[in-house]
Amino acid sequence: xxxxxxxxxxxxxxxxxxxxxxxxxxxxxSTYNKFSKVENSRRITxxxxxxxxxxxxxxxxxxxxxxxxxxxxxxxxxSKVIRLSEGVYGSSSIAAVGIACHExxxxxxxxxxxxxxxxxxxLIPVCNIGSTLGIPLAIAGYFFGxxxxxxxxxxxxSAIALFQVVTLxxxxxxxxxxINVIEERGLLVQDExxxxxxxxxxxxxxxxxxxxxxxANLLRLVLRFNNRRN
Numbered sequence: 426x427x428x429x430x431x432x433x434x435x436x437x438x439x440x441x442x443x444x445x446x447x448x449x450x451x452x453x454x455s456t457y458n459k460f461s462k463v464e465n466s467r468r469i470t471x472x473x474x475x476x477x478x479x480x481x482x483x484x485x486x487x488x489x490x491x492x493x494x495x496x497x498x499x500x501x502x503x504s505k506v507i508r509l510s511e512g513v514y515g516s517s518s519i520a521a522v523g524i525a526c527h528e529x530x531x532x533x534x535x536x537x538x539x540x541x542x543x544x545x546x547x548l549i550p551v552c553n554i555g556s557t558l559g560i561p562l563a564i565a566g567y568f569f570g571x572x573x574x575x576x577x578x579x580x581x582x583s584a585i586a587l588f589q590v591v592t593l594x595x596x597x598x599x600x601x602x603x604i605n606v607i608e609e610r611g612l613l614v615q616d617e618x619x620x621x622x623x624x625x626x627x628x629x630x631x632x633x634x635x636x637x638x639x640x641a642n643l644l645r646l647v648l649r650f651n652n653r654r655n
Contacts, residue, residue, distance in 0.1 A: 434645040442634070442641040449627075449634035456627040457496065460520035460620045461512060465613050471513035471525035474612055478529030479507075481606045487532045491515070498524050500531040502546075507532055519613065523621030526607055527628070530599030539598065545591045552588045555581035563650060575650055579643075586643045589636035596632050600625040 469477075475489050489507045491514035492498075498510050507528050513521040534542045559582030566574025604622060607613050613621060 432645070432649070434648050438641040438645045439638070442638040446631070446634040446638050449630040453624075453627040453631050454496075456624050457520050457524075460523075460624050461516065461518045463519050463617075463620065464517045465519050465522055465617050467612070468517045469522055469612055470515050470517050471509050471521035472515065474522040474607075475507050475509065475525040475529040477610055477612060478526050478603065478606050479532060481610065482533040482536060484532060484536050487529075487536075489514075496524075498528050500528045500535070502531075502535045505532075519617050519620040520624045522607070522613060522617075523603065523624045524628075526603035526612075526621075527599050527625055530602035531595075533602055534595065534599060539595070541591055541594045541598070545588060545595055548584055548588045548591065551581070551584040555584040559583075559585075560646070563646065567650060579646060579650065582646065583643055586636070586639040589632070589639040592632055593629075593636060596629055600629060 472489050472491075479485075479487055479489075487505045487507060489509065492508040492510060494510050495512055496510060498508065498513055500507050507525075509525055509528065512518075513524050531542070533539075559578050559580075561578070562581065563575045563578030566572060566576075566578060603625065604618065607618055607621060
């Protein structure tokens with residue numbers, strides 16, 4: 426019988442987590458679509474808002490560029506570039522301002538050596554190895570009857586879940602920085618700020634869902650291998 430032929434843990438743990446992730450993706454897209462159609466009263470663009478965050482934190486060595494795609498916004502710490510998607514860079518929508526300020530919040534984190542983001546970045550090489558070799562090593566250890574190999578495989582794979590856990594404070598902090606500056610500098614009026622908060626909260630749910638999926642997968646594997654050992 427194949428090792429994963431009857432995988433009840435997948436049905437009980439992973440499928441509900443994946444459904445949550447699908448819902449989170451739907452929620453962020455629908456919220457973005459709603460507030461991307463509502464312009465802010467000051468006609469501030471995403472690029473302008475991102476620059477306002479950089480100025481607030483006294484950051485002078487980060488560029489802001491436009492990139493193609495939808496919701497492809499990100500901060501590149503190596504190049505020190507905030508890349509904003511076509512629907513954010515030149516848009517004056519509430520969603521654009523919120524997203525742009527969030528990405529600038531990441532730039533502020535790097536400028537201040539925010540510890541959680543340093544921990545997250547240090548996990549990336551281990552995550553790359555774990556996503557490729559973690560499960561194969563654990564399965565090989567099981568079939569060859571070599572338990573240390575199973576342990577190594579599961580530990581490598583667990584780095585993926587740890588990465589997702591550490592990602593949460595990084596993303597929440599970037600959004601908090603964004604909203605604080607939006608309110609302090611008056612980039613948006615109150616109702617508009619509430620809309621930006623909804624966009625960022627919806628985006629945050631995708632990270633929460635990713636963490637739950639990773640933890641569900643890890644728990645599933647641990648239970649499967651432990652049951653096979655007994």
